[in-house]
Amino acid sequence: METPRISVVIPVYNEEGNLPELFRELTEVLEKLSVSFEIIFIDDGSKDRSGAILRGFALQDGRVRIIFFQKNFGQSAAFAAGFRSARGEIVVTMDADLQNDPHDIPLLLDKITSYDMVCGWRVHRQDSLVRKISSRIANKIRNWLSDEQIKDVGCSLKAFRRECLRNFYYFKGMHRFFPTLMKIEGCSVTEVKVNHRPRRFGEAKYGIGNRAFRGLIDLLAVRWMKKRHLSYEVKEIVNG
Ligand code: UDP
Ligand code: MG
Secondary structure, eight states: OOOOSEEEEEEESSOTTTHHHHHHHHHHHHHHTTSOEEEEEEEOSOSSTHHHHHHHHHHHOTTEEEEEOSSOOOHHHHHHHHHHHOOSSEEEEOOSSSOBOGGGHHHHHHHTTTOSEEEEEESSOOSOHHHHHHHHHHHHHHHHHTTOOOSOTTOOOEEEEGGGGTTSOOOTTGGGSHHHHHHHTTOOEEEEEEOBOOOOSSOOSOOSHHHHHHHHHHHHHHHHHHHTOOOOOOOOOSOO
């Protein structure tokens, strides 16, 4: 298979109800773009029929690749595995639950010509009030402590130039800091408004409890990384 230009990376954890529609919508959008692509699904230890459904996609379409995790390792691990196996010059990430809209992908690709990373910003979030409020608070604290101005870091719909993904330090929870981690490496980041849809099938995997505390620790680590990032400029090398 020739090297695709775009790799779409999608973590999947118990999303059987969403996958057929996601695959249909996504391939339709990508085919219209007339660029080569691959779709990498990472099955993060699903216990429902997600794995079997994904195998079905791969059988019918050679552009689909699947990474099966031994057990549930979490979304950051799934993204890391996807990034490492992606071959496209541009990597697009999204959720598998149909909350992100594949029709926004062309918008992201449009912007990635001038930036190293493009983040989706869910202007009209379709989540519970508790989720919306807790995310708003989390975004505020995160921006404050890491000296950032990212409006919606929790949106998985993002595009990256793959060469920029090689450098930063991979850790659990990193997906909540992608824009900052990219900027630390000197990459340019922008945001675009994207659509957001309510979850129709399956359950949300996160609540406040499993996010807030760990998120804070990670935030302090990222703050440290940003402050202590090692940089230097060489003026001259002799006998190098
Ligand atoms: N997910 C995953 N591993 C996990 C938890 C979630 O791969 O341990 C996937 C999930 O299937 C979905 C995405 O990550 O594609 C986001 O999860 P979810 O929709 O539950 O998060 P929310 O939209 O509530 O932030
Ligand atoms: Mg979701």
